[in-house]
Amino acid sequence: MDWQAIWLTAKLAGITTLILAATGIPLAWWLARARKRYTFLVDALVGLPMVLPPTVLGFYVLVALGPHSPVGSLYESFAGHILPFTFESLVIASVLYSLPFAVRPFTAAFAGVDGRLLEISRSLGRGPLYTFGRVAMPLSAPGVISGLVLAFVHTVGEFGVVLMVGGNIAGETRTISISLYDDVQSLDYARAHYTAAVLLAFSFVALCVTYALQPKGRQL
Amino acid sequence: MLQARIVHRQGRFTLDVKLESNGPVLGVFGASGCGKTTLLHCIAGLVKPREARIEVRTRTVCNRPGGMWVPPERRNCALVTQEPLLFPHISVRGNLAYARGAMDELESDGGWKIVEVLRLKPLLDRKPGGLSGGEKQRVALGRALLSKPDLLLLDEPTSSLDAELARDVLSLLLRVKHDLKVPMVFVTHKAPELLALADDCAVLEQGSVVAHGPPAEVLRKPRTIGVANLVGVDNLLRLRVLRHDEPGGVTILDMGGVELAAPLCDIESGSHASIGIYADEIMLCLEKPAGLSARNALACTVTQVDEVGREVLVRLRAGTNDLLARITPAAAAELKLAGDSRAVAVVKTAACHLLG
Structure with missing residues (x-):
């Protein structure tokens, strides 16, 4: 087992999931509640990574973070080295790539909360934030948790985007799925079996957790 | 207690009301779709009207346009809706203690009085899911009261309950009114509830206030067909105006060969007017009485006599119109009314309510 790759992957998925929680929850709340005429555009944008080939997404992220881009040159002037092929660039790419896997379950869960309960809460003297934390969040907890689990698992399993943006640098950008690819390339099938089996088991357990959390009769 | 001037458009519906009430309980009466709920939501701050000036107990909570708009959580107007809408994931105790300050209130004597009333x-430690409809509504009422509202907004709180539970909730609301002295705006489409609870009543129809006054008066003298239907006026007639007798103070209408004298109105001769007459405001005689102040002594044919409980419903035909009269069994026995017998229906002019 490539323990370095496992630690790196866990770190990447963990940080990505935290960022997705911080950004995806407000975004999903807005998508579920605001329902303006143009929300479908945001819906479609958020959903893009689900249908786009990871290499296409990876390519654009690479260009967007490159030394000639505003983001890339800004980063370079602070950090002293270019942004692509670093752990940070992997985090940015993973957040974009896993966005729909977090935001869509969040949105579905929030949309399922009876808006009248929120109105009652307001009329009882509680502001929007308290109402969100005390009513909306507990009632949509299963959906939010499954969104977080899915985002984590999906980040663990990404391959194409990582390869495009991060390359294959041990301890910096070599995640477990890249490590598996390396094993196969070097014909080390025993090691590949081991890694693949661990990934398979992990993914299965994660999915079991998500589905067990869903209320009966409601599908993701 | 409440002053409101609201203009609010929602799709093709427009709420345009001007209301001023000293309460303590203002009844808002109207059929579904008349804008009652929208009005409550405007007062509660859940809807942002385009133009409005709303004062709750001398405090301005909304003055638009102009920017002044107090969000719902700072209006102190608690809402109780048709469905109880308890927070399903919190115990009854948690629901009761939900509002700002309600936790302390629940521990106080005043709070315990609410719990007792x-x-x-016995419900405190249960989850809302296991409660009956009536229990849920009681918890919802308690939750609202424990927020110590300046104004309690009730949106048809008895509508989703069966008759017996509805009476129970109504009697609790009466105790809330008399013992706890909480001012309320009470929306309903049930006339008896309005009479029982409200001190002041506004009738809403298609987004406008069409009548405003003491409930008994508003109900006794319905001014529109909508109100008459809600109140349950037994005889609704659509009659052609024959002529006006201005010095006499009456307008004569055609019942199909029989003339009906109604209070003087300004509807043109030849046009039609709607008239409502309560069944118990019709007096029956066997012959036309002499020296009568009532302007109407209508020669009728009795078409049907039904004894319903302790009252007798007599269906009559006057000209081309049907009338329903309600009399006591004693009167029916004395007059020996039966199908095809003749009778004279005596109706005071003032009992012929002209409906808008």
């Missing part, structure tokens, strides 16, 4: 003590 509403008989909530």
